Amino acid sequence: MRSKAHQSAALSLMLSLIYFSPTTLANTQNSTKNIERIDVVGQPIKRNSGPTGLDLTIKETPQSVTVLSHDFIDDFELDDLEDVLVQATGISRYKFGAGDNTEFTSRGYLINALVKDGLPTSIAGPQESRLDTIVYDRVEVLRGAAGLMAGAGQPSATLNVITKQPDRDGFVEVGAEVGSWNKVRSHLDATGALTDDKALAGRLILAYEDKDSFVDKENSNKIVAYTQLHHYFSDDTEASFTVHYQDSELKLSPWGLPIFYSDGSSVEIDKKTNLSSPDSFNGNTHQSYHFKLSHQLNLDWALNFGAQYSKTEADITMTYFSGNPDKQTGLGLQGGDRRWVETVDGTNFILGLVGRFELFDRSHQVNVTYLNADFDSTDDRYEELDANNRTIYYPLQSINNRHPASHLTTTDKQFIGYWDKSTKEQSLAISSKLVLTDDLHAIAGIKFFDYERTNERDFAWSGFSSDKGDESGESLYLGFVYDINEQVSTYVSYTDAYEPQLDKVDVNLKQLDPITARNIEVGVKTNLLDDRLRLNVAYFDSLKEDFGVVIPEYADQRPARYRPVDGAEADGFEIELNADITDNWQVNLGYSDFDVVDENGEDINLYAPRQTLNVSTKYTYEAWSFGLNATWDTDRKVDILNVPGVDLGLPAGGRRGAVRAEQDSQTLLNAHIKYDYSKQLSFKLNVSNLTDESFYDTYGFVPKKYSEPRAYNFSVKYRF
Template sequence: MYNTSSMSTATGLNLSARETPQSVSVLTKQRMLDQDLKNVTSAVDNITGISVRQSDSDRFSFTSRGMRIKNILRDGVATYYDTRFNYGDNLLDTILFDRIEVVRGAAGLMVGPGQPSAVINLIRKRPTRDFRGEVMMAVGSWDKWRTGLDLSGPLNAAGTVRGRFITAYQRNNAFIDREQHERYPFYGIVEIDLTANTLLTIGADYQFNHTRQGMFGGLPIFFSDGSKTDYKRHTSYAPDWAFSKVRSFSMFTSLQHQFANNWSMKGTFTYDNNTLDQKVLWATGYPNPNNNQGMYPGSMTLIDGSRRQTSFDLQLNGDYGLFSRTHHASFGINYQKQHFQNDYYSALCMLKKTCKSLGDFRQSNWNYPQPSWSKSRTYGSKGYIEQTAGYAVTQLSLMDPVTLILGGRLTSWKTRGDDFNQPKNGSYSDQFVPYGGLIYDIAPDISIYGSYTQIFDPESRVDRNGQLLKPVSGENFELGIKGIAMDNSVDYSLALFEIRQNNFTQLDSNAPPRPDGSRVYYAIDGVKTRGFEVEVSGQLTDDWKIYAGYTQFRGTDRDGKRINREIPNRLFKLFTTYTLPGAMSNLTIGGGVNWQGSTWQLLDGPVKKQVKVEQASFAVVNLMGRYQFTPALSLTVNLNNLFDKTYYTQFGDYKQYYYGAPRNIEATLNYQF
C-alpha cells in the first residue's frame, strides 16, 4: 500500500489523514522498496513539498514551504537537527523503519519550538506475533553491494514475548572521484506483555557511517576572470586523508497500560548518543580558467564532535462523554535535554597562514599532502539545549458532520553554550502555542477543514557578528479539502496555506563563512508565505498504485519581494507501479519523476558584484521493474536518472555548487520466509 490508516504525529490523537486538519503525507515501506529508497535522505526527497539540499558528501538540509526542517522524530521523539554537523540523522538506513510520516506546516503542539515547515517522524518496525524473516542482496553502480537481514516473531511459546532483529551492510564508491562510503545498521527490539493490558518495550539501534575521501563543500562557481566554471561531475578536491566517521546510538524503553475505561497511559524514555570524527579540507578562491590554479584551503580541520540527548514523555489518551456525544483527548508532559560539543583542531599551516595552493585538482593523480595538526583545540562549540513542556488536545464531536480539535502547548526552553568563542545563551519561559482545527464532512468520503496555530522558534543561527538571532514568531493558517476513494484505498487532498512571521532568518549570501564553515544570517519582519499543495496516494486498482504531489508557494518580505530564492518554490513528485495481468502477472513495472522549479541568487563575483547565478527548472526520471519468481522470491531493478540529467543539489552557498548523481542502476534480490 502507498497510504496508511492512521497517524498521530500532528496532534497526538490517533487520527486518519482525513481527520487531521493539516497537510500530512506518509511514505510506506512498500514505496521505499519500490523506489529503492535505502536511507532517510533519499526517502524524504520523494515526499510531497520537501526539498533536499546536499552541500557536500555528507551534509544535507531539508526544507518545506521555503523554510528549513529543524526536527526529525523517531517514534514521535524529537531530535533538534543542526545541519552544520552531520550526526547521522539524515543517513539512517530505512531498513529500520516501517514508514515515514510527515506533517507540513507548524507542528508546535507535539514538537515544541520549530519552523512552520514540516516535521519528519521515522516510525520504527515492531515485532510481529508470527515468525517471519527477510533477507536481501543488492548490487549497483559504482561498485555498490549490500546485504540485509530482518527477523521477527515470538520468543516464547505463549507469544507474550516478541522480538525483532534487523541488520544490513552496504559499501559503495561514488560518482565523485576517489569517494567511498560504508555503513552498517543494527536494530533490536523486544515487546513483553506483562499483563493482558500492560506492554513493556525495550529496544536499541546503532549505525556506523564511514566516508573516505569525501568532499567538504562544493566546486567553485566562478573562474578568476568572472566566467562560470563547468567542471565534470566526477571532479573532486578531497585529499586521500579526508574522512568522516559518524556513529549513531539510540536506546529506548516504554511502558504502556490500557485501563478498563478506554483510557491508556504510556511513558517513554529515550537516550541518544552520537559521535562525529572528521578530517576535512574546504577550498576557497577563484581558479584560473586556463590552468585551474588558484584555489587554497579555506579551512583544514580535524573535528571531534559528540551529541547526547535524553528524552522523557508521558502521555494519557482516552475517550470521554459530554452532551451525549463521545469525544477524544490526549494529555502529555515531556522533557528533553541535548548536550553537544564540537572541537576543531586546525592544520598548523592554517594557523601560520602558510598553506600551499591546491593546484589543478582535475588531474587523475592529484592529492594534497596531509598537514600537521594542532595538538590543542583551536575553536569549537559546546553547550546544551533544554526543553520542558506540557500539552493537551481534544477532538470534540460537535455534531455528526462537524469535529473541532482544540489544544495547546506550554513550553520552557533554554540554551547555554559557547559557539566559536561567542556566547550563545537564551531562555524563554512559559511560551504558549495554541492549536485549533475544524473539520466538516460534506459527504461520507469528503471533508473540508481549517486550522490555526502559532509559531515560536528560538534560533540557533547567528549574524555576521556572531550574535544569536531572536526567536521567530508568527501564525500558521491552513484551509483544505480531503477525501477517500476506491473503497478507502486512495487518499487525496488539496491545501491552501498562509504563514506570517517576524524575525525571519535570511541567508547573508556575501558574508564570509564562520570558522566551522557555517553561514551567517540576518532577521527580517513582515514575512508572508502563501501557497498550495495537492496530493494523491494509494491503490487505484488491485494492480495499480500511485503517489503524486505538487507544491507551489511564494514567500515575500514586507515590500513584496521574494525571499529564499535559492529554495525551489515549485515541486512535483510522481511515482506509480502497475502489475501486469494474466500470464505476465509476475511482472511489475513502474516509474516516476521528480521536478523542481528554477532557483537563483545574487552573488559577488571576482570581477562584478551582484552576479545572478541560476539553476533552471529540471526533472529527474526514474524507472523500476520487479519479477516475482515465487511468492517469497523477487528481483527488483531500479534505474535512476534515466536521461542522465546534469543538475545541482546545491547552487550558490559559499559561491560553490554540488552535482546530483548521474544515471545509475541497482538490482535487489529479496527473499521472504
C-alpha cells in the same frame, strides 16, 4: 469502530505520552489484542503519531499529512531518509559541500523537526537524513507548523519516522544487492515470538553496504544494527525496548569543485575530479535507545510512558580551498585540511494520558502530554594556523588533473576553538476532539513550553563569548473538520510554532531570540469510488517573526551576524492525489506551489523551489511489477561567491562579495522492475536518474558538486 457502551469517566488532566503504536494515521495493522477487543467489546483508544496525539484518521486531522509506506520505500530502493523525503509532496532539498550536508525545505522554510516513534529526537543538532531506512516501517510528513506534535520547529514540516516492530507470527528475510560503482549490500531481518505463549517477541535487523562513487577515489560504507523486544504483560499492559546503531564512513569525499575561473567564466571539468586530500574523511556514528510502556486503564483510557536517549558523533576532515583557477592551466587554487568533531546527544521522556469521555450525549477525546527534553551539542575545530591565526593553505596542482590535492600530506592541526550549545525544554500539551454535531468536530489544544538555552564559543579568530536565555510561552492549536458526506470533508486549522535560533548571533554576538510563527490552513479531503480515489487539496498561509537573516557586511565573518526580521510570510497551495485505477495499477501525485517574502515583499529563501511535483505509478501483471516515479521542481536562485575583480553583471546577492545565480529546473526519473518467483523469493532491478540528467546537486555559497549519473541496482530477497 468504537463500542456504544462507553464507560462514563470524569475528565482529569494527567500527563500523556506521544507514542504507543501509531495505528490509525497510516492504517497499519492492529495487533491480535486489538482484534480480540473489537470482537468482544470494541476497540481501545490509542495515542497515534499525528499532531495532536488523539485517535484520529488522516481524514479527521485538520492538516496536510503524507505517508510514505514501507512498500514504496522498498520498491524504489530509497536507502536513506534523504532519498525518501524528496518523494514527499512539497519537500525539496538543498545540498552544500562541507561535510556533505543536506537541508530540506517545505513551504519555503527549512525542516528541522524530527520525531522518532513519536518522540522528538533533536532541536539543536543535525537531522538524521543519512540514517538507513531499513529500520523504518514508514515515514510520516506533517506539513505546516508542528502544532502539538513536537518541540520546537518552523512552519514547514515535521518528520515522524516509525520504526519496525516485532511480528509475533515470525519470519526471516535475507537480501543481497549489487550495483553501479561497485556497490554491494546485504541485510538480515528476523522477527518472531520468543516464548511459547508469544508474550515476548523480538526483531533483529542487520545491514551492511559498501560503495564507490562516480567521483574518483570516493568511497562510502555503513553498518546498521537494530533490535526491539516487545513484551505483552497482559491484555492491557505492554512494553518495548529498542536499540538502533549505525556507523557510516565517507572516505576521500571532496568539498566540491570551484565555481568560477579567474576570468569569471564557469568552471567545467571532468565530473570525476576529486579535490580531497588523502586524509579527507567523514565519519558518523548514531546510537539511540528507546523504551516505551503502555497500560490500558479500560476501553476508553490509556496511560503511556516513553523515554529515549540518542547520540550522534561526527569526525570530519575536509579539504578546503580558496581562489579561482586559471582557465588554461588550471592552476591558482590554494588548499588545506580542516577538521571538526561534533557530538549531539539528547535525552527526553514523555508521560501521559489519552482517553474518551461522554459530554452532552456525545463521545469526545482528550490527550495530555508532558515532554521533558535535554539536548547538548559540542563542536571542536582543528586547523593549521600561522602566527597571525590565519588558516594555512598550500598550492594545489592543476584542476585539470583528477586529483589536484593528492600531494597534500598530513600536517599537525591545532585546536583552534569550540562551540558548545545546550537546550533544555519542558512542555505540557493538552488537546481534545470535541464532537459538536454529527458532521462537525473541533480539534483544540494548547501547549505551554519553557526552555533554557546556553551558548559558549571560544575561537582563535574571535575570542571567548557566551550567552544564556530562558524563554517560556504557549502555542495554540485549533481546527474544525466538517463532513460534507461520508466521502468528502473540509477543514480549517490554526497552529503556532516556535524555534530557538541556536546557530545565529547578532552584531554583538548575542543569541537571537527564538522564531515565533503561525500557520493557517484550509483544505478538502476526499475518499471517492469506494476509497479508490483519495484527493487532498490545501491552502496555507504562514507568518514568521524574529526570523534571522544574514547581515551582508558580516556574512563572511566567523561567525556570521544576523538581524531579526518580522513579517516573513509564505502562502500557497498543495494537491495530493492517490488513485487505484485498477486492482493492479496505482498512481500517486503531489504538487506544491507557494511564495515566501520578507517584510518588504521581497522574495527570500530562493534556494527553495517555488513549485514541486512528485508523480509515481506502479503496475502489477501476474508475477511482474513495474514502477516509475518522477520528481520535478522549478528554478532556484542561490548566492555564490564572486571572482575578485571580475564584474559578472549580476545583481548583488545577500552575501558580501557574492552574486546571485540561478539553478535550472530539474526532472529526475527512477524506475524498477520486480519479479516474484515465488512467495518467498523475488528479484528486482532499479534504475536511478533514468535519463542520465547532469546538473549541480550542490550549488551555492560553497563549491559545487555534480549530481549522480544514471545508476543500476540489482537485488534479490528471500523470506522464510
